[in-house]
Amino acid sequence: MxxxxxxxxxxxxxxxxxxxxxxxxxxxxxxxxxxxxxxxAFIAPALVLLAVGxxxxxxxxxxxxxxxxxxxxxxxxxxxxxxxxxxxxxxLVNTLIWVALVPxxxxxxxxxxxxxxxxxxxxxxxxxxxFMPMAISFVGAGIIWRFVYEYRAEGFEQIGILNQLLxxxxxxxxxxxxxxxxxxxxxxxxxxxIQTGFAMVxxxxxxxxxxxxxxxxxKLDGANPWQQFVNVTxxxxxxxxIVVVTTITIATLKVFDxxxxxxxxxxxxxxxxxEMYTQAFNRGEFGQGSALAVVLFIMVMPIVIYNVxxxxxxxxxx
Amino acid sequence: xxxxxxxxxxxxxxxxxxxxxxxxxxKQRLTSRxxxxxxxxxxxxxxxxxxxxxxxxxxxxxxIRTTGWWNVFVRPSFSLENYADVLFASxxxxxxxxxxxxxxxxxxxxxxxxxxxxxxxxxxxxxxIKFRGSGALFVLIFxxxxxxxQMALIPLLQIFSGTLGISGTFPAVWxxxxxxxxxxxxxxxxxxxxxxxREVIEAARVDxxxxxxxxxxxxxxxxxxxxxxxGIFQFLWVWNDLLVALVFSGGTVEVAPLTQRxxxxxxNFGRNAERLPAxxxxxxxxxxxxxxxxxxxxxxxxxxxxxxx
Numbered sequence: 001m002x003x004x005x006x007x008x009x010x011x012x013x014x015x016x017x018x019x020x021x022x023x024x025x026x027x028x029x030x031x032x033x034x035x036x037x038x039x040x041a042f043i044a045p046a047l048v049l050l051a052v053g054x055x056x057x058x059x060x061x062x063x064x065x066x067x068x069x070x071x072x073x074x075x076x077x078x079x080x081x082x083x084x085x086x087x088x089x090x091x092l093v094n095t096l097i098w099v100a101l102v103p104x105x106x107x108x109x110x111x112x113x114x115x116x117x118x119x120x121x122x123x124x125x126x127x128x129x130x131f132m133p134m135a136i137s138f139v140g141a142g143i144i145w146r147f148v149y150e151y152r153a154e155g156f157e158q159i160g161i162l163n164q165l166l167x168x169x170x171x172x173x174x175x176x177x178x179x180x181x182x183x184x185x186x187x188x189x190x191x192x193x194i195q196t197g198f199a200m201v202x203x204x205x206x207x208x209x210x211x212x213x214x215x216x217x218x219k220l221d222g223a224n225p226w227q228q229f230v231n232v233t234x235x236x237x238x239x240x241x242i243v244v245v246t247t248i249t250i251a252t253l254k255v256f257d258x259x260x261x262x263x264x265x266x267x268x269x270x271x272x273x274x275e276m277y278t279q280a281f282n283r284g285e286f287g288q289g290s291a292l293a294v295v296l297f298i299m300v301m302p303i304v305i306y307n308v309x310x311x312x313x314x315x316x317x318x
Numbered sequence: 319x320x321x322x323x324x325x326x327x328x329x330x331x332x333x334x335x336x337x338x339x340x341x342x343x344x345k346q347r348l349t350s351r352x353x354x355x356x357x358x359x360x361x362x363x364x365x366x367x368x369x370x371x372x373x374x375x376x377x378x379x380x381x382i383r384t385t386g387w388w389n390v391f392v393r394p395s396f397s398l399e400n401y402a403d404v405l406f407a408s409x410x411x412x413x414x415x416x417x418x419x420x421x422x423x424x425x426x427x428x429x430x431x432x433x434x435x436x437x438x439x440x441x442x443x444x445x446x447i448k449f450r451g452s453g454a455l456f457v458l459i460f461x462x463x464x465x466x467x468q469m470a471l472i473p474l475l476q477i478f479s480g481t482l483g484i485s486g487t488f489p490a491v492w493x494x495x496x497x498x499x500x501x502x503x504x505x506x507x508x509x510x511x512x513x514x515x516r517e518v519i520e521a522a523r524v525d526x527x528x529x530x531x532x533x534x535x536x537x538x539x540x541x542x543x544x545x546x547x548x549g550i551f552q553f554l555w556v557w558n559d560l561l562v563a564l565v566f567s568g569g570t571v572e573v574a575p576l577t578q579r580x581x582x583x584x585x586n587f588g589r590n591a592e593r594l595p596a597x598x599x600x601x602x603x604x605x606x607x608x609x610x611x612x613x614x615x616x617x618x619x620x621x622x623x624x625x626x627x
Contacts, residue, residue, distance in 0.1 A: 004420050004421065004424045004488075005420075005424070007424065007488050008423075008424045008427060008428060008488070011428050011488065011489060011492060012427075012428055012431065015428070015431070015432055015435070019435060019436075019439075023439075023530050023533070024530075026529070026530055027528060027530040027531070034528070035447070038447065038528065038529040038530065039443055039447045039449055039529075041439075041529075041530075042439045042440060042442055042443035042447065042529065042533070043439070043440045043443035043444065043447075043455075045436045045439065045440070046436050046437065046439070046440035046459075046500055046504060047440075047455075049436065049493075049496065049497050049500060050459065050462060050497065050500055050501070052477070052497075053470060053474055053493070053494070053497030053498075054462055054465060054469075054470050054497055054498075054500075054501075055462070056473065057469065057470035057471075057472070057473035057474050057477075058465050058469040058470060060472075060473040061469045061470070061472060061473060062469075064472065064473075109360065112356065112360075113356075113357060113360050113361075115353070116353040116354070116356055116357035116360075117357050120354070120357070126357060126361055128610070128613065129361045129364055129365050130360065130361060130364045132364075132365075132368070132606070132609065133364065133368070134609075135554060135605040135606060135608065135609035135616070136558065136602045136605050136606065137557070137558030137559075137560070137577050137601060137602075137605070138558065138560065139558070139560050139577045139580050139581055139584075139601070140558075140577075140580070140598050140601055140602045142584065143371070143580060143584055143594050143595075143597075143598040144367045144368055144370075144371045144598065145367060146584060146587060146594075147367075147370060147371055147374065147387075147594075147595070148367050148370070157384060157385055157386070158386060159382070159383070159384070159385060159386045159387075160386070161366065161367075161370060161386060161387075161388065164386050164388070193364065193367070196364070197364075201617055205617075250464060253466075254466050254467070254468070256560070256561050257560040257561065257577075257581075260560065260581060261560075261580075261581050261584050262584075264585065273466075273468055273561075276468050277468075277561070277564070277565075280471070280472055281564070281565065286472055289472065290472060292468075293466065293468040293469045293471075293472075294469070296466050296468055296469075297465065297466055297468075297469050300464050300465075300466055303464065
């Protein structure tokens with residue numbers, strides 16, 4: 001343990017030394033061209049890291065997607081493989097199911113909860129309860145839910161609460177994580193459990209920011225609470241709603257840990273990010289893994305463009 | 319179109335009263351009682367899974383295997399053995415979480431400080447040093463934010479294990495986390511730093527301060543709230559990460575973090591059932607402390623990150 005602490009301290013000191021040196025040199029740069037030196041000192045470290053660690057790898061992965069195990073160019077074979085292999089098709093379909101359900105349910109429940117508890121006594125506490133899963137790891141969440149779903153054969157005492165509830169109701173216990181296709185839904189529940197808090201906190205803040213004048217005007221016009229909600233609140237928090245939905249969508253597309261921890265992608269529950277890891281790092285199929293990564297990238301792309309556009313708009317307003 | 323009942327309206331109006339009367343919270347309860355019940359149901363559903371695991375972690379090992387945690391309400395029996403076992407027991411098959419806990423810290427602290435330092439510098443560069451192409455470059459970095467990690471994993475691992483020869487060491491994990499954090503950190507910090515009033519910066523420039531001096535004497539102190547929020551986020555992200563750790567840490571007890579060990583343990587659920595609740599809580603305790611003690615910063619970071627993105 002002392003060695004590890006030492007490694008960390010050495011790492012931190014080395015980092016401070018390098019950054020300090022860069023800034024010191026910029027500070028002492030010759031008058032001519034000092035601006036350029038200083039600019040480089042500030043932005044070059046980030047640019048170099050991003051170029052070497054993100055841009056170059058992304059390009060390289062795109063090329064690798066068109067090669068086989070040995071690195072030979074094989075055209076679009078990996079993509080053909082992906083869309084003809086039943087297990088991979090299941091993976092792709094599962095990802096679509098995740099993306100269709102998680103943002104919708106999380107945002108819906110989060111919004112409802114935010115409205116229900118708005119201005120109630122103990123609002124902060126009630127928020128913390130639902131928000132808490134956001135702070136813990138997907139792995140931790142996976143373990144928590146493994147115990148909820150745990151199965152014992154009929155006749156034995158159940159240790160998972162869900163099966164115990166079934167038994168109390170007189171039903172047969174279920175292998176929630178093994179029985180396809182519904183096991184995917186039970187994994188999705190875990191993601192919803194995590195993301196709802198995120199949606200709730202953001203939407204709650206947005207709701208509190210809606211100017212009261214608009215609401216009062218709607219009330220004077222005789223709108224009932226539901227009409228106020230649909231015609232006033234929702235349009236007023238539209239921007240936040242979009243942000244919440246896109247953010248959760250991106251997180252869902254990349255979901256890995258939950259599937260990894262709970263089923264390992266077995267029993268027809270795999271998703272793209274998990275399959276990419278399995279192909280590349282467990283099977284050594286870098287070409288196929290890269291192809292899956294590229295598909296993931298393509299699925300995320302539309303959302304990227306959408307986000308960049310809305311950011312540009314924001315900058316213009318400023 | 320019926321209007322809400324007079325009694326309800328009157329009550330609502332008094333509750334909505336705020337001193338300046340400018341921005342009142344919108345109140346949209348459909349039916350107050352139904353909403354309260356629904357809220358309690360949601361809150362309960364969201365809490366029970368964690369609560370159950372927490373209770374389990376203090377139950378004797380053989381009881382975790384054979385009965386559900388709710389039995390403690392009928393036959394209470396508690397023990398700390400699980401915690402002692404997963405933290406301190408030695409031997410090849412032991413969970414050994416003490417070591418992994420240290421690893422998690424050794425990974426998370428630098429992997430929080432490095433990207434934030436580099437991102438603050440870059441954010442200042444983009445916000446306050448004028449140069450051609452600044453806008454385009456900044457948009458490029460923003461767009462990089464959503465290049466999935468997965469696109470970079472394989473080549474980055476090849477760079478680490480080939481050219482640099484650092485695969486499976488702490489620096490490999492630090493650098494990977496730093497790179498993956500940069501786009502979002504730069505974007506968030508830029509939003510903050512660009513908002514610093516121009517007069518403040520100009521005044522310093524008139525006094526002859528150069529960029530390095532402005533950065534250390536003005537930008538850093540003024541950005542502290544933002545740095546704290548983003549720092550908490552990055553720390554939790556690294557602490558909770560599994561994927562980057564799996565790929566770059568080599569999976570050894572020397573380097574791998576808690577999450578990786580937990581994933582291994584849960585992979586053999588049958589054999590580790592009695593250890594997992596305690597093990598999970600050891601990994602959850604740090605995020606939970608951070609979350610409950612620094613919730614204000616946490617929420618603020620979240621809001622900054624999302625409402626502007």
